[in-house]
Amino acid sequence: MNPAPGTLPTPPVSPGGPPLFRLSQVTKSFGAVRALRNVSFELAPGEVHALLGENGAGKSTLIKVITGAHQPDGGLLEFEGREVSHLTPTRARQLGIACIYQQPALFPDLSVAENIGLRLEPPGSFSRVNWQQRHQQARELLTRIGAAIDPETEVRALSMPEQQLVEIACALGSGAKLVVMDEPTASLTRTEQELLFGVVRDLRASGVGVIYISHRLEEIFALADRVTVLRDGESVATRSVRDADGTSTLTEAELIRMMVGREVAAIYPPRTATFGQTVLGIDNLSCAAGGVREVSLEVRAGEVFGLAGLVGAGRTELARVLFGITPADSGTIRLNGHTIRVGNPQEAVEHGVAYVPEDRRRHGVILPLPIAHNMTMAIHRRFFPGTWLRFGREESLASEFIQKLGIKAYGPAAPGGSLSGGNQQKVSLARWLATEPRLLILDEPTQGVDVGAKSEIHKIIRDLAAEGLAVLMISSDLPEVLGMSDRIGIMQGGRLVHVLDGATATADAVMTAALAAA
Amino acid sequence: MNRYFRELSVTGALVLLLAVLAIWAPHFYQPQPLLSRFTAQTPALILTIGMTLVMIVRQIDISVGAQFGVCAVVAGLISASGAPLIVALAAALAAGAIMGALNGVLIAWMGLPSIVVSLATMVTWAELLRLFQQGKFINLPANVQWFGLSQSAGQQGLIFGSVLLLAGVSWLLKNRSGGRHIYAVGSDAEAARLAGINPKLTTFTVFVIMGTLAGLAAVLNMVQSPQVDPKCGVALELRAIAAAVVGGVAVSGGRGRLWGSFAGLLLLATINPALTFLHVEAYWEKAIQGLVILLAVIADGLRSRRQTS
């Protein structure tokens, strides 16, 4: 499995000729913060080049420089051997640079066909809009990537992964010579991931250069030819993933060490063995609007119950039912043996249910508010008796959580938006820990979180379980589900179809269950 | 059907009102007064076209009434001095474009909220106009009215011209990339930027178009009578906004169609004569206008609520 670490970088696998794209000594600062320092980077045609780095390492800034969204302060950009002096999004598009953003950059009020059209058609204010061609083009592209989406649907009616597929279709159709993919799999399930990988391989085969960003190392090993690691705004190293005969020249451990600058020994904390009483029990829970069908399960105190499945299988939807955002139509929810009614989030909170949502920036943290305010939001009634705010008390609570969870912020008054993704996630977690819940529902707790913060969050989850909390963890990150769960439930089409033992389950078993025909 | 719910329901309401009039007040349909009534709405129609664009691009402009007044006085003074109508028209369009551009610079390039910016520019234009003109009517030379044509030719020309403009802008909005850019920017400005559209330029352009249309509307209003009343623009912005809202243009941007606004304007503009014809006292008018606006949005709200649950 692991080749000897002695083998050193082989030359790039590019099939000769000049690089498609080259960045030399690029620097970019925001005020006093230097986001990029002398970054150099090279992409050959027909190459999949992965960009790796912790959050805040400068990846997003680098992408924005490449797509023309940001102007670098210094350095040189070359495309097909020619210098590009002033790159704008329009110019980038003309050159043949396309990008799939982490958060789909689509127009919610417009149809899928139009979204694709606006991305692909040449800019200009008075060119004709050919609707027939737009629809046809959209249909073709969506068929090519295997997505069953009607081009006339408004994008606001699509799910997150469907939107991501539209993004991919845009990139595919752009005829671009360079495609940037910024964590394209963040919200995708395995099937959609496979669709995406197919697209990446197609692009590569047709000579397109792909810059691929992901936190999931296994994807990098599956797809990338070379990998460049960024750390603190600098390019640390560029390495080939495989040598000429296809044997791996890199290990995960190496990559992680390059990213964090230290060894991360054990990624997942050890499981505890003892569980308490049943905390959450649900019987035949259904919600037509949310697409949850007759789900029954139990979670015990001290247990981490992982929920795996494809996106759209009903996992987040189940969480939303339990938290009262889309209340259940039928079935019962028991908490510590008592049947409870959860008609809205307030009731859920009162009963001791906590939900750390998937979409951190929209639902998890209110970005402009200080983190202290964010942390007390769910405990207004209990923490501020008689509705009077108590600032001192609030600040000390926040400081306590900052310390306990290792949140990197300049203080309780720092706005949530000033924090990195992982730290925002910890703030979101702190808000719910402050409620002293009995049941903690985590929805994709480490999505878009860098490796260092990820293992910290894992440790926190494990500690909480050890303190007797029942944890229901939804994750699309298979290693995470396998590494963290005491039991793993697999959902499909709104039903809970399988429950596996966490210690013995394998990736194959989980995926087989998730993909099995209903 | 579903997609055009709002436009169709407003059109339905209009048809219903017209049917009520046909039964209880058939003389509503005398051709000449009908033509005059329609002609009188052409300036508001032109403003509604602009307001629809402004709202699609996710902004609002409450200074259009004041812009309209300024343009009317500019065009009036130039016409009164004996210059040909085309000069007056050009001056009004230019004045409108300049005022629109000022809004555009403040809103698009400085990123200031349009409701507050246009509130401030509304006050500015209205007060300057009052100080300058002191409410004095401008008497126009005889050849200005109806462009020097006969009354019916002038009225038909105005109606034909403004409906043609509506259709033209509607077509451009649907079939020219610039039109789609307006929707795109209103739907998500950042996504538009990433797709190579310049949201600032688009927003700016829409405000310039709005101002220019205010100038055009002022001239179309001017040619309908031999005098210019400097107060002619007061509260016109509310009518244009209400028409767009009733016609289904979303204040959240990115959604709406011109023919919806057109139906909305016709509905609102029919209420007033309908009251006269049905012998309802004038003091009910505002309450009924308010009810129509509320009913239109309530219907929408109930519908979207039923869809989500």
Place this chain on the structure above:
Amino acid sequence: MSSQNSRSIKSLLLRHEVLLVLVLVLEIFYFLNNARNFGTPDNLSNIVRHSAEIGLLALAMMPVILTGGIDLSVGSLLGLCAVLFGVMTHDWHWATLPAAFVTILLGGLAGAFNATLITALRLPPLIVTLGTYSLFRGLAEAITQGTKTYRSFDPGFLGLGEFRFLGLPLQGWVLGFAALFFGILVHLTVFGRSFRAIGYSPEGTRYAGIPVLRRTAMPYILAGLTAAVAALLFTARLQQARADAGTGYELAAITAVVLGGTSIFGGSGTVYGTLTGIAAIAILSNGISRVPAVLKAGIGGELASLLTGALLLLALAAPALVRLLQSARKQPTT
């Protein structure tokens, strides 16, 4: 840390409210020197009395805007409440006190009507209150058939229009009380905290288990109650109730709130900023009409409006200009 501190001091100096207080001081200084009889106690009490109704509406508008909403109907509601009060005291011969009480209640009810449409049906506040702006005024006109004016109220009630306590007119006390109430509500209670959170992100607030709909409804109901109180003050001051009371006050109130530094998009703003905004406008319009050159030209009213508009634009543009200057070097990090 130290760079953070220096930045926060700089940002404090650039804070909207601080700049506005400077403008206010400048205004006062200028008018004391140049405006005739500006600083006399009688005139100061005029300023307070004349800005009371708009001030009340602005204070009530502030939390509405803080939640990211807007209420265009408050001016019309003032008119409707004044008329209703007239109907109760004159047509129904009610005593002043119960009539006032019921008027305030009805104001709250009208606010609740706005709130219901906005929260239960999730309709945009701008549109809903544009509708009720027309509806409330229309009802006031329909009740009075447009023409009726209610006069000769109870002398005790009318006396309130001129009543002073400790040298401060009644309007000042009401305004002060309202400022205190809204200040406490917005800054010291969980309600204000919720308004702010809702203004920034209604969905995010819902996910924190805060009853978003109920919290969003509250400012509209308070705005309705406040509009009714303003209607009573207005009636006492003008000694009559008519359907056109409060015409245009909604825009004046919004102007004061925005000038006071509350973001029209919601989330940020302070009640003392709003109070400063009210004062800046009231003092400007009072003082400018006392400057000899303006008096001579007879353009006090127009100039007051123009300068208010200019001040509003300037206040908005100042941070944007600073940002524009800085943006060459500094952009928001992702």
Place this chain on the structure above:
Amino acid sequence: MKRSQFLALLAAPAFAFLPGCGKSGDAASAPGGSVEKRLTIAFLPKSKGNRYFSTCEKGARAAAEELKVDFLFDGPTNTDPAKQNEIVENWITLGVDVIAVACENREGISGALKKAQAKGIKVVTFDSDTTPDARSFFVNEATDEGIGHALMDGAAQLCGEEGEFALICATLTAANQNQWRKQIEARLAAKYPKMKLVDSKPCDDQKDKAQQEATNLLSAYPNLKCIMAICSPAVPGAAEAVKQAGKSGAVKIIGLGLPSENRAYVKEGVTQSLILWNVEDLGYLAVQTAYAVANGTLKAGDKTMKAGRLNEVEIDGTSVLLGKPFVFTKDNIDQFQF
């Protein structure tokens, strides 16, 4: 106000925010600065930016010039009914000698005017009166009753004392318009049983709106014989509607309006009867009266007063009479320029 003052306004903001710099320049007119104290007359119209009152202002300024008094002019720029009261109260604290006011709101403003009187400020009213105890004299161009009767009698004469007529007013809430409507209706009920007022429509003081309302009235009431327009923009609006409907002469128009706005229609015979007094003289006389009251030359009980270019003016009780309103016709309208 003249254009030159408009330019002065444009310069005003430049010094408005420079503390102190306006001081030396204005020292001459500052209170107490001059050796001999000049009388200050404050002149308050119902609204600003309105042709009627800017014509009034012209006459008033002429009188102020003649009498060598300081003349202050301000008024509401919007439809806020509280604005006049506020201006009066501000003038009280500003320290003026006389206030001449055209009351928008008869009872509403009386409180503020009484306050002024209590501070020793003389009050005269013009155009429309307040309650008699709140002023010394009323410069009376025409009483509500007089206007109402003149309009109604005129309309009856035009229609041959029978048939339908409609009315267009400024707004439904405007106080003086309502007074007139009341008088018109009273006269109608008392004297013209065969006539019928079919509808009253507001035009928001806008000519174009009046034109639309008139168009509707003409087709909704095919038997309409007369339109009565009781605010000045409504007269040319109604006339244009009648003309466009091809009903010139068939549907008569009577109204209160300015000659300058109606000249063409009166000459063409679209508008039959246009009633108004000499507005410029009204402003002139108001200032003359104010001056006389402040000087003490005009006292209660006087039967006449000297009023500059108007010579001897009659006084009836506390009403200073401007003289009869004009009825403008084809023949005389060219003599009037306001």
